[in-house]
Amino acid sequence: MTAVASLNAGSSSIKFALYTADGVAEPALLSRGKIEKIGIAPRLVAHDAGGELLHEREWPDGRDLTHDDLLEDLFNGDVHPDASQVSAVGHRVVHGGIAFAAPHLVDETLLDALDRLCPLAPLHQPHNLAAIRALWRLAPKLKQVACFDTAFHHDMPTLATRFAIPRALHDQGIRRYGFHGLSYEYVARRLAEVDPVLASGRTIVAHLGNGASLCAMHGGKSVDTTMGFTALDGLMMGTRCGNLDPGVVLHLLMQMDMDAAAVEDLLYHRSGLLGVSGISSDMRTLSADGSPEAEEAIDLFAWRVAREAGALASSLGGIDGFVFTAGIGENHAEVRSRICQRLAWLGTEIDEIANASDAPRISLPSSAVTVRIVPTDEELMIALHTLSLIGEAA
Ligand code: ADP
Numbered sequence: 001m002t003a004v005a006s007l008n009a010g011s012s013s014i015k016f017a018l019y020t021a022d023g024v025a026e027p028a029l030l031s032r033g034k035i036e037k038i039g040i041a042p043r044l045v046a047h048d049a050g051g052e053l054l055h056e057r058e059w060p061d062g063r064d065l066t067h068d069d070l071l072e073d074l075f076n077g078d079v080h081p082d083a084s085q086v087s088a089v090g091h092r093v094v095h096g097g098i099a100f101a102a103p104h105l106v107d108e109t110l111l112d113a114l115d116r117l118c119p120l121a122p123l124h125q126p127h128n129l130a131a132i133r134a135l136w137r138l139a140p141k142l143k144q145v146a147c148f149d150t151a152f153h154h155d156m157p158t159l160a161t162r163f164a165i166p167r168a169l170h171d172q173g174i175r176r177y178g179f180h181g182l183s184y185e186y187v188a189r190r191l192a193e194v195d196p197v198l199a200s201g202r203t204i205v206a207h208l209g210n211g212a213s214l215c216a217m218h219g220g221k222s223v224d225t226t227m228g229f230t231a232l233d234g235l236m237m238g239t240r241c242g243n244l245d246p247g248v249v250l251h252l253l254m255q256m257d258m259d260a261a262a263v264e265d266l267l268y269h270r271s272g273l274l275g276v277s278g279i280s281s282d283m284r285t286l287s288a289d290g291s292p293e294a295e296e297a298i299d300l301f302a303w304r305v306a307r308e309a310g311a312l313a314s315s316l317g318g319i320d321g322f323v324f325t326a327g328i329g330e331n332h333a334e335v336r337s338r339i340c341q342r343l344a345w346l347g348t349e350i351d352e353i354a355n356a357s358d359a360p361r362i363s364l365p366s367s368a369v370t371v372r373i374v375p376t377d378e379e380l381m382i383a384l385h386t387l388s389l390i391g392e393a394a
Pocket residue numbers: 208209210211238281282283284285326327328331332
């Protein structure tokens with residue numbers, strides 16, 4: 001049996017999934033879960049493929065437990081009996097820079113190159129790489145594969161990669177990269193199965209989770225996206241501001257005496273739905289709240305999605321399809337409905353009954369634009385890449 005694991009290591013959480021593969025069929029999910037609150041009081045929860053609770057553990061006094069300690073626990077067989085059989089691990093790595101357009105087997109040279117990209121994604125990249133190094137120490141023979149969130153956008157048209165700043169800065173890497181690429185790649189792959197005609201056309205995919213972005217796809221390839229140099233750009237998110245006049249940053253620094261760390265904290269952790277509502281970063285909580293502030297935050301979220309979608313529709317020269325994915329996109333009928341109403345001028349006519357039941361296709365037959373829900377699965381995409389690379393390396 002070949003077992004592979006997908007890991008997505010962040011600053012305070014590690015998401016994981018375990019698959020078995022026979023080399024022919026799609027990898028079969030064995031378990032999926034996460035360790036959260038690392039550095040405070042870690043908590044591990046894992047479910048099997050059917051959603052049954054498989055393993056649950058808390059470390060109330062675990063403030064000093066490191067990612068290394070917790071990764072060791074993940075692979076010792078407690079979480080799933082097959083975890084100790086894992087022959088390869090795929091990692092979500094947020095930044096592949098200009099050099100890495102595809103997943104890559106991990107070696108010293110790769111890690112050195114990825115270390116140099118840490119300043120471009122300081123909140124994510126160091127944790128992604130720390131998990132790879134931790135596993136290296138724990139299991140030096142284990143094959144590891146880095147899968148990049150930027151890779152899907154690597155071949156965007158040059159215009160879509162440029163900021164209007166001096167060329168020399170672009171050449172130094174200050175350009176638009178785009179993120180959520182593993183999610184978009186999975187959705188493109190799935191769309192080719194469920195709706196090949198749409199997959200070959202012009203589609204906007206809306207990845208709406210805590211992090212949120214849009215991708216303009218033509219024939220399954222990214223031609224534009226709302227995130228740019230960092231995962232801060234574009235849509236309003238759970239706690240991130242999204243697109244913001246850069247003059248605001250200058251004002252905060254120069255007129256309001258905030259230092260760079262305070263501005264970073266404000267824009268990444270205290271803005272978005274949380275900042276506008278003053279209540280929560282969680283869309284479900286805001287919907288249940290009903291206050292004018294919560295209502296305005298939801299409305300602004302939908303307005304911003306529609307506004308950015310208009311821009312991407314222009315990059316595509318019109319759209320044939322609109323696809324919702326991730327936590328809000330897959331589950332929140334009201335937000336989908338508001339977005340589609342705002343995009344009605346582009347031809348999105350929603351079937352409210354289909355929408356209310358999270359149906360795979362939520363547009364009316366008469367709609368000029370086909371609107372679909374495609375649940376994303378970044379972990380499966382990582383597992384597929386990992387299997388394909390270790391197959392090639394064997
Ligand atoms: P992450 O970017 O952390 O992976 P998710 O894709 O899980 O985030 O999305 C989290 C968002 O999805 C939250 O705002 C949450 O309220 C929303 N969400 C998740 N499930 C539901 C649901 N069943 N109904 C409405 N909203 C949901």
